[in-house]
Amino acid sequence: MVPLVEIPDIVQHYAPFFASVFSSKAFEQFQRYSSGLIVSENKTVDGINRLFVLNVRNQSSLNRLLTESPFSVGALNRCRLALLQSLPSTQMKPKGVLSLDDTLLTHYGQHFNKIAYLYDSAQQCYVWAHHLVNLHYSDDLTAYPIDFRLWEPAD
Numbered sequence: 001m002v003p004l005v006e007i008p009d010i011v012q013h014y015a016p017f018f019a020s021v022f023s024s025k026a027f028e029q030f031q032r033y034s035s036g037l038i039v040s041e042n043k044t045v046d047g048i049n050r051l052f053v054l055n056v057r058n059q060s061s062l063n064r065l066l067t068e069s070p071f072s073v074g075a076l077n078r079c080r081l082a083l084l085q086s087l088p089s090t091q092m093k094p095k096g097v098l099s100l101d102d103t104l105l106t107h108y109g110q111h112f113n114k115i116a117y118l119y120d121s122a123q124q125c126y127v128w129a130h131h132l133v134n135l136h137y138s139d140d141l142t143a144y145p146i147d148f149r150l151w152e153p154a155d
Contacts, residue, residue, distance in 0.1 A: 002039055002051070003051060003052075003053040004035060004039060004051045004052050004053065005052075005053060005054045006054070007031045007032070007035050008035050008038065008039065010038070011031055011034050011035045011038065012031075014083065015027070015030070015031050015034065017079050017080075017082065017083040017086075018030065018076060018079045018080075018083075020075075020079065021071050021072065021075045021076050021079055022069070022071050023069075026065055026069045026071060029061060029062055029064075029065035029069075030065060032048070032049075032052060032062060033048060033062055033065060033066070035048075035051070036048025036049070036051050039051060045059055045062050045063045045066065046059045048062065049061075049062050077147065081146065084144060089141055089142060090141075090142045090144065092137055092139075093139045093141075095139060095140070096137055096138065096139035097137070097138055097139065098135060098136070098137055098146070099135075099136050099138065100133065100134070100135055100136075101133070101134045101136060102131060102132065102133045102134070102151070103131075103132045103134070104118060104120050104127065104129040104130070104131055104132075105129055105130040105131075105132055106120065106127045106128070106129045107128050107129060107130065108128070109128065110128055112128075112130070114130060114150050114151075114152050114153075115128055115129065115130055116128075116129065116130075116131065116151075116153040118131055130150050130151075131150065131151035132148060132149075132150060132151075133148065133149050133150075133151050134147075134148045135147045135148070
């Protein structure tokens with residue numbers, strides 16, 4: 001584990017693209033969380049929190065960012081896509097491809113939100129699952145997800 005005494009330069013450089021999504025306190029936690037995802041081998045909230053050896057905080061502060069902070073995931077994704085479009089190497093190009101992919105996330109049990117009894121062609125049977133639908137961009141230089149949604153069964 002590499003201890004952190006400050007937010008890494010790469011996070012300091014790109015974090016301002018996302019500042020409008022968060023309150024000032026939540027933005028600090030966002031930078032800490034992003035740093036931990038890049039640096040830490042242990043990507044749990046506690047593992048990321050333990051990386052910071054100066055300005056030590058309780059892991060519950062970082063946990064609140066993920067569970068209680070009122071930021072919009074949609075706004076965060078829009079900022080991420082704006083950042084990617086602002087960089088020549090990751091801009092969408094005329095010869096780029098958008099692909100749509102769906103994945104079944106099988107669960108054992110029926111007490112999950114937005115779960116359905118769906119046909120799994122790999123197992124050739126019906127399973128209880130979430131149906132994750134992804135939109136992905138790729139070209140000769142780059143590839144990244146554009147958006148994702150959980151498919152919802154009709155009422």
